[in-house]
Amino acid sequence: MKILLVEDEEFNLMVIEEMIGIFYPDANITTATNGQIAYEILQTKSFNLILSDINMPILDGYELIKKIREDLRLQTPTVAVTAFAIQGDKEKTLLAGFDGYISKPIDMGELEVVLDKYLTNKNSAES
């Protein structure tokens, strides 16, 4: 399955990529360091799941989800991964169009639940 991982901090990108690899060693992970780069990738490639940071330069997670849903008209499951832990942030991301929310630092169990939920049909985008 194909995962698009959007995160501006190199260290976080590496950690999340490794975590995904533990649960799904065969996952095909594409990375983007901001929403604009992700948006450009999404114009030509499809994914089973998008994991996106919120706080990013150039184009943040909220602007990216808007482009995914309204501009590209993609229904690809997209989960926000954010350090914001304030009450209400989860609701805000869901209202913006995200399908789910994972808080940073990432809990392995929480990540596994999300991956299993959206990658259950493991061979669907294997091409």
Ligand SMILES: [Mg+2]
């Ligand atoms: Mg960030």
